Amino acid sequence: MSDTLTAPLPGHKMPHEDYLNATYGIRSWLLTTDHKRIALLYLGSVTFFFFIGGLFATMIRIHLLTPSGALVTPETYNKLFTMHGVAMVFFFLIPSIPAVLGNFLIPLMIGAKDLAFPKINLLSWYIYVVGGCFVLYSFGTGGLDTGWTFYTPLSSVYSNSAVTPAVIGIFINGFSSILTGLNFIVTIHTMRAPGMTWFRLPLFVWAHYATSLVMVLGTPVIAITLLLAGLERMFHLGFFNPALGGDPILFQHLFWFYSHPAVYIMILPAMGVISEIIPTFARKPIFGYSFIAGSSIAIAVIGFLVWAHHMFVTGESTYAALTFSLLSYLVAIPSAVKVFNWTSTLYKGSISWDTPMLYAFGFIGLFLIGGLTGLFLACLGLDIHIHDTYFVVAHFHYIMVGGAVMGYVGGIHFWWPKITGRLYPEALSRAAAVTLFVGFNLTFFPQFILGYLGMPRRYHTYPPEFQVLNVLSTAGASILALGYLLPMLYLTWSMRYGKVAGQNPWPATGLEWKTDSPPPTENFHVTPEVTWEAYDFQNRPDLGLLAGASPLAPAHGDD
Amino acid sequence: MHRTGELYGHFETLEQQKESAALGMWIFLVTEVLFFGGLFLTYTINRHAFSTAFGIGSNTLDITLGAGNTVVLIMSSLTMAMAVWSAQVGKKRLVSIFLIATLALGTVFLGVKAVEYKQKFDHHLVPGRSFDMKYHPAHPMPGDDLKELALEKEEVDKAFAQDPDINAHGQLYFSLYFGMTGLHALHMIIGAGLLLWLIKGSFAGRFTPQYNTPVEIVGLYWHFVDIVWIFLFPLLYLIDRHR
Numbered sequence: 001m002s003d004t005l006t007a008p009l010p011g012h013k014m015p016h017e018d019y020l021n022a023t024y025g026i027r028s029w030l031l032t033t034d035h036k037r038i039a040l041l042y043l044g045s046v047t048f049f050f051f052i053g054g055l056f057a058t059m060i061r062i063h064l065l066t067p068s069g070a071l072v073t074p075e076t077y078n079k080l081f082t083m084h085g086v087a088m089v090f091f092f093l094i095p096s097i098p099a100v101l102g103n104f105l106i107p108l109m110i111g112a113k114d115l116a117f118p119k120i121n122l123l124s125w126y127i128y129v130v131g132g133c134f135v136l137y138s139f140g141t142g143g144l145d146t147g148w149t150f151y152t153p154l155s156s157v158y159s160n161s162a163v164t165p166a167v168i169g170i171f172i173n174g175f176s177s178i179l180t181g182l183n184f185i186v187t188i189h190t191m192r193a194p195g196m197t198w199f200r201l202p203l204f205v206w207a208h209y210a211t212s213l214v215m216v217l218g219t220p221v222i223a224i225t226l227l228l229a230g231l232e233r234m235f236h237l238g239f240f241n242p243a244l245g246g247d248p249i250l251f252q253h254l255f256w257f258y259s260h261p262a263v264y265i266m267i268l269p270a271m272g273v274i275s276e277i278i279p280t281f282a283r284k285p286i287f288g289y290s291f292i293a294g295s296s297i298a299i300a301v302i303g304f305l306v307w308a309h310h311m312f313v314t315g316e317s318t319y320a321a322l323t324f325s326l327l328s329y330l331v332a333i334p335s336a337v338k339v340f341n342w343t344s345t346l347y348k349g350s351i352s353w354d355t356p357m358l359y360a361f362g363f364i365g366l367f368l369i370g371g372l373t374g375l376f377l378a379c380l381g382l383d384i385h386i387h388d389t390y391f392v393v394a395h396f397h398y399i400m401v402g403g404a405v406m407g408y409v410g411g412i413h414f415w416w417p418k419i420t421g422r423l424y425p426e427a428l429s430r431a432a433a434v435t436l437f438v439g440f441n442l443t444f445f446p447q448f449i450l451g452y453l454g455m456p457r458r459y460h461t462y463p464p465e466f467q468v469l470n471v472l473s474t475a476g477a478s479i480l481a482l483g484y485l486l487p488m489l490y491l492t493w494s495m496r497y498g499k500v501a502g503q504n505p506w507p508a509t510g511l512e513w514k515t516d517s518p519p520p521t522e523n524f525h526v527t528p529e530v531t532w533e534a535y536d537f538q539n540r541p542d543l544g545l546l547a548g549a550s551p552l553a554p555a556h557g558d559d
Numbered sequence: 560m561h562r563t564g565e566l567y568g569h570f571e572t573l574e575q576q577k578e579s580a581a582l583g584m585w586i587f588l589v590t591e592v593l594f595f596g597g598l599f600l601t602y603t604i605n606r607h608a609f610s611t612a613f614g615i616g617s618n619t620l621d622i623t624l625g626a627g628n629t630v631v632l633i634m635s636s637l638t639m640a641m642a643v644w645s646a647q648v649g650k651k652r653l654v655s656i657f658l659i660a661t662l663a664l665g666t667v668f669l670g671v672k673a674v675e676y677k678q679k680f681d682h683h684l685v686p687g688r689s690f691d692m693k694y695h696p697a698h699p700m701p702g703d704d705l706k707e708l709a710l711e712k713e714e715v716d717k718a719f720a721q722d723p724d725i726n727a728h729g730q731l732y733f734s735l736y737f738g739m740t741g742l743h744a745l746h747m748i749i750g751a752g753l754l755l756w757l758i759k760g761s762f763a764g765r766f767t768p769q770y771n772t773p774v775e776i777v778g779l780y781w782h783f784v785d786i787v788w789i790f791l792f793p794l795l796y797l798i799d800r801h802r
Contacts, residue, residue, distance in 0.1 A: 118569060182587060182590070190582060217590070220591070221593055223594060224598055228598075231738065235687065238727060238730060245727045
């Protein structure tokens, strides 16, 4: 990465040798065991699947511009929302933060040279790619029309779409998740640098530890479930087919036993990102560190106990429904603890409005709405009315997009200087963040109203009185798309023309900021020894923040 | 990351490397518990719902072969543990011998399994178009020893009367039988591959008291596969046995 095209700030030069230029050639990337390069391999592939899922979303929103459906046949519409869900959930949301940011940062944050099992790390990327190929093959040979939830017997018996390759692909992809989680757990247990005790770990690491617990315990269940459904389809067996003595509700229980914890796989890492951004841009230690750490574990544990809140209308007993409803309310408590603690961190902080902070604020607001509406859905009486409507769709998009994706994009921005050694243009990035926020709300808030008024989800038509809200939603989607496109453009631009960042542009307190940007392949020239607490802005003279030090330049680059 | 001796470059010490490998294998085994667990749950629910058909199905399995296989597998776990011990005390020749013994016993298990699968095929008990639980033991094939049959014809006819859909439910039983024992056999084949790799390493003298982690963690895996069979055998073979 040459620094000859940009005049470097005095004192900031690109390191002579880093992980990006240490070796050259495609084999050095495709056969790498460097966690940082593997993270970038994942960045490429999850972005690819984001585009695929986004393409289907675009087609859905265009189709829903008119009440009778403008674009596709009803059968094709079923395929659009199914493939949108499969691509986004399994190939974008679940891997995104752990496989990109987690892979890159965890060894750096704990002072290790790599993850515990670097070759398994590479293997997990290849497994992801193979699984992705099977799913793309399914998309290209007739698509998938069962819903991303694959309910039986539609998926295992009656559907005429390419179900079998899709379930094989998702089955394979599950092992990518399992191996990543396994790698993280072992790494965090055994490879912390001297002095890096559990309670000095960054909360990003705690969040990923909790996420990895869920990945490791939950994913095998969906693996066996999809395997059984696939076998049923291929060999006409009868596990879930009532005509052969099987039980479709068994499928639903097995499916949701993973798929509910899966949503915590998607949100916990994003919460970890927010827990890093807020203290940095409030220049204050985070409020209630051990409660935030503990709440991550609590969410992971309680998250395994709520799955049947997806099945309130299947005829489960009132007592079961009450239990799952109560537990679903319970799981909101640790999430609320986090929101309160982030907010309390801001009190008497020195707040700056850098782009990552904008995404963090966006996250808090949108996650609040998404999480609270989850409680509406967990209320039994209310769920009868709003289950399977656009209210559910809006709820989970607020969490998944307003929460997880904002956390992902904010994290990419926050650690971009570390990953690439460059800063992005700040004015443009702030504009993009605001665009994303506006576009997001315009897309999904009308859907709450639509759902409450009774518009069902997964329907290719709707009553004409709902058109205005649908049009607003589609308009919002176009703005949202712009909000995603802009970072892709200026981040790519910045890799060559961005201002050189230096070791710690913000400055932030994590160990990853005490090495070069970009880091050398072995992460640290000398194994660090940790003698300070997490987020301790007071006792870190190396950050240059003490009274009497030169007034802080804004953290961002060129404006 | 390059290797100096047995130490990979990203680890600080051999001790850290060994600790990581062991923890990694334990976590992997936990995922395997959850994986097989889904199958066991499906089995449990269906057994409760269709106990008649499951009883008949279970009685068609050859209990001698099943029990024999159980003993074979337990012994293979013993030889595996002995291999680990031999490595820990530095008896390199014994490591190879015990690893080969484990592989041999595992192969015997798989061979017996193949024989059992063929029996099922011959007796029309493979789920699919030719499935028929009435075919055996009610209508034995030439060469079957009538005294060996677990059930009398009257018991089978009574079961068929009790459960009019007994063939559909019986197919569920055998789907689970092949699914569970098949998945188990797949894990054993993978284990056999790992053993071959270990045997190769043991011939090269790689495993010493200072470094025997691969033997230890493959041992953990092998013991796990054994434990799965310990659960499978009673659940599949021993329903409603009263002889």
